[in-house]
Amino acid sequence: MSTEQYASPTAAAAPNGVKRREFLKVLGVSTAATTMLGCTQEKVERLIPYLVSPDQTVPGVSNYYATTCRECSAGCGVIAETRDGRTIKLEGNPEHPVNRGALCARGQAALQGLYNPDRYRGPMARKNGQLQPVSWDEALQIFSQKLGETRSRGGAGNAVFINQHESGSFAGFLDAWLAAFGMPPHLSYDAAGDHAVIAANRQTYGVSWPRLDFRAARLVVSIGADFLDSWGAMVPQQLDFAEARADHENALRLIYVGPRRSLTGLNADQWIDCRPGSEMAIVQLLGGRTSAQAASQATGVSEAVLDAFAREFASTTPSIVIAGGGGADGLEVALAANALNSRGGAIKSNEGYLGFDRMASPAELRALATRMNTGGVSLLMVRGANPAFTLPKSVGFAEAMARVPFKVSFSSYPDETSELADLILPDHHSLEQWGDAEPIRGTISLQQPAMDPVFDTRATSDVLIAIAKKDPANAARYQVADYRTWLISRFPGGAATLNAALPRGFASGSLAEPPTARPVPAVHATAPIEQSSGNMYLVVYPHPFIGDGRGANKPWLQEIPDPVTKICWQTVAEMNPATAERMGLANGDLVTVRTAAGSLTLPVLRYPGIQRDTVAIGTGRGHTHAGRYAKAGLNPLEILPIGENRAGGVAFVSTKANVTKAGGYAQIVTTEGSARQHGRGIGQAIAIADLRAGRPGFDSGNAHASEIAQNGGPETPAGERPEAGAENGEEMPGDASHAFLPGLRSPVANDAEGEQGDPRSNDKGMYDPKHWSGMAKRRWAMTVDLARCTGCAACVSACYAENNIPTVGADWQVGKVLPDRTGFGANLLRSREMAWIRIERYYEGPGGEDGTANFDTRFVPMMCQHCGNAPCEPVCPVYATYHSPDGLNVQVYNRCVGTRYCSNNCPYKVRYFNWFGYGEPARPQYAFPEPLNWQLNPDVTVRGKGVMEKCSFCVQRIREAENRATLEKRALKPDEFTTACAASCPSRAIVFGDAADENWTVTQLAKDARAYHVFEELNTYTAVVYLKKVTHATPAGRA
């Protein structure tokens, strides 16, 4: 049901022409009379029932549909939670063999694609030069007509269909349809595909993307292969990597080689900062075919480091070497790297990911652009791809499109390619349509609609069937009513098997492979990078969330800071701090980066993870026509000259650039406070050798660690100060961290267990687990394992989705009264970000500002710590925040008056204030323009202006689980449910549960030897326990 609101008639205004005192009297009486007439000032709300109740739908109870995520080519399984006909949350499918319950940040943000406010509302056709809305009948009529014209002119052989690359039956279906109309097979295009690596893998292993068994390796060398950065099948890669690292005894060491330390590089134990284009020298060094001295000359890395590296590689087996194909010689490097993998069995080619087969390469699209320019394409159809933006501008795809007589786009969203089309037949979103995929051999992943279509769109598969039916020659071949029927008819085992498999989301079986292999393209070879001119090397890299640009109109992906640079809503030129210092460039100073293909002016960001002579720019931003959020930032593909590696992929690292100071300054839109911990001990680490020996270890990040280790914390009673030394048979010294039960109320609170509480208080006993109400039986707590966390920010995206968190960085969300900041990210410049959980990123170690490569990175997911002795609770003047008996720090939104004293007092700075009405539709800063508000979780209050909010440990999930258990007349099962962040994490770093119950996993983890609390010296008694990161700074076997 839904509600509508109607205003009731109001009372008449006061009369004129009376004296002031009389006026006030009369006004007062008439208004009083009005209000006494029984609330006539209140709005009347309506309850609209269904005509017929949908089957198996209980209002207020969610339905869950298993489907397949299509945000990248991996093909993870998701469970779509749908409430009252609207999909509100995606979770990883726990049973799905590819992602096993995890879901990355982009997968979570798929909902912002489904409900994107800039989606095409319906079909459009170009009339008088403008795209105008038309009906489906008319649109299909136009398409049929154009198809007929093309064929009758003999141009069918020159029609081109570019489809988004996806595994599954649609590829074969599409080719069959094209063949029926005399058109050649389609180009299956994924701009994020790494073609050099795919080609090399096929040659070496026979599969496009083998599974990397990290558990079977002692050493992994990644040469620009960003397997934790949305490269390849990211979620299973991250799952496997985190599991391997969690086995500390046998954990692998990761060495990253490359000019830019990506997120994968920051997770590595060592970074070898070679010059761009010199990766081949590294591979040859590892293969013993060149000396460390020669490699040092080629790469610019010190000979001693390279020598040690080569020795370690030679002496460590099994090992994995993976290379990313970013350079001009990407294919050669990848082949050479693959050749080094003959020892050990860590490359599982029989368990590979099939989502990367049969991709068309950018070389083919460049060749297509040339054909279009010479009038060689009669009809262009594009679905789910945006080559006008995702190819370097120098390819000239957009200009070439103008030479095609008729262009059809099936895109759901406006983008640079669809805006050039003559006819738009918008496709359903992947969550609105049927489909299938085969992500790994032997598993068919099913895709089904999770809700009715949001707009007047149609599945392209159904459109093609409809068009075929209109064609007399083909109607007989397309007897099925729709694509779903067609899928069922082909499904191994038929309709019954499909229906049985649908709730699980996948089934055993295999889909027939399309017969054609992709032809080897003629590539536009690039000269070696040393031959280009410029004062610095230019590295263009794919942004981990926005990718090739497809995520740019999703505000979550724009606002979640990039885990490496902590930048949002902005494109920057990353430079090594020592280089920037030498050039007189501070953060934010504008530089002009000029190549043979063009120039960009953008602010500098000093990032220690960049090779000294390199400037790096991330892709994906700087759209011209992709919606209201996508306009932020700049597009580095505008300045990339045409250049491909020998496999046909774009050579993103192919040229030098001239980087000059442009004068002027732009503020860096970042959420980073400081890149260093300054001894605060927020992200702590322990070396593997110390962990094994049971020593506390030295950690440069925690100035207090050794002190606490020696003397205990400030509150440790004098007689209990621990003796130093594990040889005394005690636990690690300074174990104040887990001497108390996380989630426990502070000993000084009015707690039955604490004798220090006030005996006269009415709250006495409220926190007693034996209290008659049963409120205090549970103690919710969380552990975050920094040895597993890779900083991917999937947790952040999941939290945005679950908790109705507003994004604040859009350019209309600035203040109206005093607009001292304008543009995208303005609110973030004022630190007004709202993310309840954030990933803090700290560098440790001597490297960094002095230009050396030797620094360690700590990723710390930071959310409300639900302190047992919370500094925020006593200072609220209206008691809007308090400690619940079950261990949560609760924020009661309706009591909050917006003093912000709580945020002031919070040492973790995890409280966020609604400075504007982000949650109020009537206010200009509303963060959920229709239909983004359809995604809002009805179980979580949408906060208005002036209200403080923060992580609630997903209290709505806690209550939901408790309610369900009570309804089913049973107790909660251990690990029965978890928070949104923990559920999504592909590293399984976050564990949530009841610390008062031994059977929950969190209780065991909280007692781990690596456990500590952030700022425990402040006696906050946090319910969040962090487990120290384990560093592997030296090769195994050495001290």
Added chain:
Amino acid sequence: MPGFICIAVLATMLSAYSGASSSEGNSPVQPVKFRHTIHVDTLKMNCLYCHFAANKSFDPGLPAMSTCMGCHTVVQGTTDDNKAEIQKLAGFWKKSEPVPWIRIHKLPEYVHFPHMRHVNAGVTCQTCHGQIQTMKQVYQASSLNMGWCVNCHIGQSNPPFRARYDCSACHY
């Protein structure tokens, strides 16, 4: 005196706009005069027959038009008044228009009230909604104020209930 009246009036106005206002006694005229007296008292229908979600969900559930028409395609009514109302209902159904009921019981949006917990704990519908079976036209029988709710949760009702009473029970 006028100053006092103005302040009193202002207070009344403010409380009328605030979420804490009580609509106790509110009894709007519904578009179709549905008689709980006939259905619940005379026919002894279970509340859950129509409000089917009350024992499963936060939401009590509003009966779909098809629930009404399940009987009323056949049952035409006995008195003239009843016959007229049923014809009104049938009119809506024929036009495929749902009946736009006026909402009576509404809690503010920052309160999460789980019907099913209460129903399954043995709280009868009449405890909060009053003697619905005697209402020819439904009115709000209780204030639904927070104090009224908390009273029961802290064990002050008769018979006393045991329920969580800290803020996070409902406010999250």
